[in-house]
Ligand SMILES: Nc1ncnc2[nH]cnc12
């Protein structure tokens with residue numbers, strides 16, 4: 001039997017298979033030649049990755065496109081043994097495509113429900129504010145998140161270019177999300193160093209941190225993460241693809257675990273980085289030296305830190321324990 005897996009960090013548009021992007025570009029008459037060649041996404045650094053990601057997200061134009069993407073991605077994830085997934089959603093994407101934010105959310109919800117009916121995979125959505133779009137956009141995303149009334153939306157996150165602005169500029173968006181009952185996570189310590197993680201902890205008080213790996217450059221901060229039990233959503237394949245680290249030998253996951261930090265394994269934007277959730281588990285075992293017992297503990301950590309109600313969490317733990 002495939003080992004049970006769980007994922008807390010995947011951007012839904014970032015999971016678009018290149019063949020699907022090509023098909024939708026043809027259907028809607030969109031020129032993707034700058035971003036998609038020979039069945040692969042084209043980018044060369046973090047900025048061009050963000051631009052390529054936006055171009056690919058822009059080929060989705062109809063509710064059924066988003067619904068199919070979610071259902072197909074979750075179906076593949078379940079086939080690889082995943083019992084739980086958290087998808088990062090960006091309804092602004094729908095607006096750009098001429099769909100209302102509600103239509104976008106309805107479509108992803110429909111994809112999630114269809115995948116659950118077929119495979120049993122449990123899924124929640126986490127609303128994304130894009131940092132490089134500025135505090136107003138991020139606050140707008142938070143306000144929509146707390147008022148839209150989609151029960152599978154349980155968290156709020158800020159992604160995008162970590163080099164833009166200060167975390168403090170975005171604190172109000174997180175206050176809105178927290179006051180509205182959403183759980184919080186934030187991209188930090190991926191492109192920028194430990195200061196970014198420290199700011200995230202101080203300004204946002206998140207339940208988890210997206211990436212956070214560069215905290216390893218500051219031993220005192222690593223101790224703080226361990227002491228406070230902050231869960232990191234670690235994405236080793238993404239980190240190496242984006243040259244945060246030159247190779248897996250340089251990746252700090254082992255050092256973080258040895259220091260007592262709680263970690264999980266995630267795929268981030270799988271086809272952009274030549275990865276999948278199953279591949280991340282493989283990387284952890286064959287490249288980073290973790291035993292199957294240790295990766296199983298990472299799955300337990302993901303379920304413990306999932307943005308779900310306690311009854312669902314208990315059900316997921318029961319499935320893990322077989
Ligand atoms: N790895 C990443 N970092 C920041 N923003 C993102 N948006 C999609 N993938 C991202």
Ligand SMILES: [Zn+2]
Nearest residue numbers: 159187210268
């Ligand atoms: Zn991410």
